[in-house]
Amino acid sequence: MAALAAVAGGALGAPAAAVDETPPGQVPGQVDFPTHCLPPQEAGLPPADGQTTARITVDNPDPQVGDTVTVTYQVIATPAVAALDRSPAGGELPADAPTPTGRILLAGAQSGEVTVVGGRRGAPAEPGAAPPALTMAGTFTVTAPGEITLAPGGYTLHTSHPVGLDTVCTAAAAPVSVRLTATPLPTANLRSVFLAAPAGAPGAGLKVTAAGFTPGATVTVAGRAGAAETADRAVATADELGVALAELSVTDKATTAVVAYEGTAWSARLGSGPAAYTVIEVTPPPPGTQKITATVEPGALGMTQAGEAITLGAVRYGDGGGAPGRIGTVTVKDARGGPAGWSLIGKVTDFTGPGGLRIPGGSLSWTPKCAAAAGSPSPCTAGSAGTVGPDGAVLASTPDGPLVGGTFTVDATVTLQVPPYTPPGAYTAVLTLTLS
Structure with a gap:
């Protein structure tokens, strides 16, 4: 544990509800939804109602909890075209005049909004011509595992020619554009196994204590030779404290360690680390010879x-x-x-x-x-x-x-x-x- 120290010296519409999937055959992430746009009073235009075509994309569709996901919101077509084309000064809309901001709605395992901001458009638009697509981007941090849906929300088109004017578009009943599947962070595996003796003769009963398991779970205690299991095996049930007591008859001379696990096979998530065990031969060596045994004990x-x-x-x-x-x-x-x-x-x-x-x-x-x-x-x-x-x-x-x-x-x-x-x-x- 370490301490860190640092020394420091426009309104959108109501949230849109995610109600549908992207239609079959459409560009992934691209959806259409009803939009109500209010031009600035200076433009002298009535409200504009119509369909917005937008696309949402993400840089990571399978994030882990704690990851930062970058989201891009692209407005391809909007009923606010008329307001963008009209300025108090008349004529074409200069390059770099409109800048969009918007929001993306999160639902499912994680709810909330993502604020997205766009860069300026790099080319002028002739009066009456449809403006190029407007792109906005933002980020959010994944806070919960499971499926997270992203749907487009309202957006504001800010025009800085010759003065700052805002066209505010509210979205209604926008469909889901993107679905993410977030995975949880790894959790600590506290399962462990303890042996009553470090060695024994073939067939000797070995008392084994397995701790840190799920209360009520069936726990398998097994002999191990490297990464493979041997024929030695016993089964016990974990008590309310997650402790299982078993007696393992070690008959396989290949057994060099003992492990315990939940489920049908050992796994790093549901199994303990190995505890070293040595099978001692009872047959005496031939005259004039000596048997030498070296044990490598596991550490921490x-x-x-x-x-x-x-x-x-x-x-x-x-x-x-x-x-x-x-x-x-x-x-x-x-x-x-x-x-x-x-x-x-x-x-x-x-x-x-x-x-x-x-x-x-x-x-x-x-x-x-x-x-x-x-x-x-x-x-x-x-x-x-x-x-x-x-x-x-x-x-x-x-x-x-x-x-x-x-x-x-x-x-x-x-x-x-x-x-x-x-x-x-x-x-x-x-x-x-x-x-x-």
């Missing part, structure tokens, strides 16, 4: 971090912008000797400043890096660049495999986006890293 999964505080760069009052920095280097050592990989998750609180003022934790983003030391059996994968936030994001991870482990160095550059005119002072948050 742990991490250390350099430093206790992270100081971000300063930003100027009024300007706002990114306050850069980097986390203290994290060293992860995996000496368990089993098949389960690991995940390192980071979560950050809001930044609290003078008088209780806050900068949301979702304003902090990072770009992770991860490197495996020479000889490490596992490769290390850095998490995606993006928002950290209170819901968390993956800093680094290693995959499951027949035999995993190693030493890994994890770093990340971080940036806190400070809003303009944030009151001066120090703003502090807490970054928590969880290894599982």
Whole structure:
């Protein structure tokens, strides 16, 4: 857990309801919906009603909770064309005159709105000619797993020629344009297995305690030889505390470890790591010989971090912008000797400043890096660049495999986006890293 500190120096219409799917055969993400547009009074035009053709696209259709998704909202056709063509000065609408803003409606596993802003159009429009498509973009952070629907909402077309004028378009009964499927962050697997003895003769009964399992679940206790199970097996039921007690008869001489798991087969999500066990031969060696046995005992999964505080760069009052920095280097050592990989998750609180003022934790983003030391059996994968936030994001991870482990160095550059005119002072948050 590390503390982070930074030093800081137009109306839309009512929400539109998502009521339908994109019609078959249409461009993915493109929908039509009724729109009511109110031109500025200076244009001397009546309200315009008609169909808006719009398209919504996303950069990541299968995000994970904590990921930042970029959304693009393109208005291809709008009943507000007449208002865009008419200006108090007459003549053509100059290049870079109209700039759109709008919103996208979220529903399903996550509700709310995404504000999108467009760049200026780069070409003039002759009177009476349809303007080119107007494109707006914005981002949102995924906060819940499951299906999230995106539907177009109202939009405002701002014209800056020769004065600032707004055409406000409200959307009604807009259909769903895009569906996302968000997956949850990995959760810690606390399942473990403990043996009453580290070794025994073939056929000896071994008392096994499996802990951290789902209360009432059927738990299989099995012998292991590397990544493969042996013939030794027993079944028990976890009590209300998630503890299962079993007696395993170890008869397979190939058994070198014992694992426990829920379900039909061991998995990194529902299984424990291995506990070493040695089958001791009772047959004496031939005269003049000696049997030599060496045991490699599994270790633990742990991490250390350099430093206790992270100081971000300063930003100027009024300007706002990114306050850069980097986390203290994290060293992860995996000496368990089993098949389960690991995940390192980071979560950050809001930044609290003078008088209780806050900068949301979702304003902090990072770009992770991860490197495996020479000889490490596992490769290390850095998490995606993006928002950290209170819901968390993956800093680094290693995959499951027949035999995993190693030493890994994890770093990340971080940036806190400070809003303009944030009151001066120090703003502090807490970054928590969880290894599982």
